Amino acid sequence: QSALTQPASASGSPGQSITISCTGTSSDVGGYNYVTWYQQYPGKAPKLMIYEVSNRPSGVSNRFSGSKSGNTASLTITGLQAEDEADYYCCSYTSSSTLVFGGGTKLTVL
Amino acid sequence: EVQLVESGGGLVQPGGSLRLSCAASGFAFRTYWMSWVRQAPGKGLEWVANIKPDGSAEYYVDSVKGRITISRDNAGNSLYLQLNSLRPEDTAVYYCVGLFGNTRMIYWGQGTLVTVSS
Numbered sequence: 001q002s003a004l005t006q007p008a009s010a011s012g013s014p015g016q017s018i019t020i021s022c023t024g025t026s027s028d029v030g031g032y033n034y035v036t037w038y039q040q041y042p043g044k045a046p047k048l049m050i051y052e053v054s055n056r057p058s059g060v061s062n063r064f065s066g067s068k069s070g071n072t073a074s075l076t077i078t079g080l081q082a083e084d085e086a087d088y089y090c091c092s093y094t095s096s097s098t099l100v101f102g103g104g105t106k107l108t109v110l
Numbered sequence: 111e112v113q114l115v116e117s118g119g120g121l122v123q124p125g126g127s128l129r130l131s132c133a134a135s136g137f138a139f140r141t142y143w144m145s146w147v148r149q150a151p152g153k154g155l156e157w158v159a160n161i162k163p164d165g166s167a168e169y170y171v172d173s174v175k176g177r178i179t180i181s182r183d184n185a186g187n188s189l190y191l192q193l194n195s196l197r198p199e200d201t202a203v204y205y206c207v208g209l210f211g212n213t214r215m216i217y218w219g220q221g222t223l224v225t226v227s228s
């Protein structure tokens with residue numbers, strides 16, 4: 001049950017696009033279309049942003065999108081806004097019927 | 111309005127025990143998978159345990175197996191986490207989470223802090 005691998009940090013200017021990667025194995029990310037992404041502000045509970053690799057819950061901006069290729073999932077944010085500055089975590093279902101998070105990526109909007 | 115309210119956190123010595131509770135309201139608790147997710151100070155999220163809607167199966171992260179037990183009371187709309195043989199590395203905010211299916215964490219509490227220290 002090793003954590004999924006995410007870059008520790010990412011940054012972009014307002015209006016730009018950024019992509020955050022999430023790398024696992026064939027026993028988690030690569031084996032199932034059950035990758036979710038969460039946004040967390042300091043001191044707050046996380047919020048679901050993407051489910052089942054590429055689906056957006058109601059109320060989440062269409063500037064957020066998800067994809068997957070092999071053992072790597074990605075979260076893309078287009079038209080960066082100051083309010084997007086937060087920590088982002090990926091999570092995957094595993095072959096052991098458990099869940100595993102990535103280490104998290106701190107997004108800075110310059 | 112969906113609410114998940116955790117309680118039971120606090121300071122405990124290494125080797126000690128705590129029982130966390132989560133009171134759920136505003137959704138059909140008995141039909142949802144539930145989880146506990148923890149976050150050590152300044153660190154990332156860690157999934158700890160899941161329990162099926164009827165309580166018939168539980169799943170745990172390897173690092174807590176044998177020390178931590180998740181349970182639920184559907185009649186009382188409550189989720190629990192029994193923490194035993196606590197270690198300093200168990201220090202974290204523990205979140206109660208409601209899932210759609212067994213993968214989509216849609217409802218989150220505000221968390222309760224557990225500090226393991228002598």
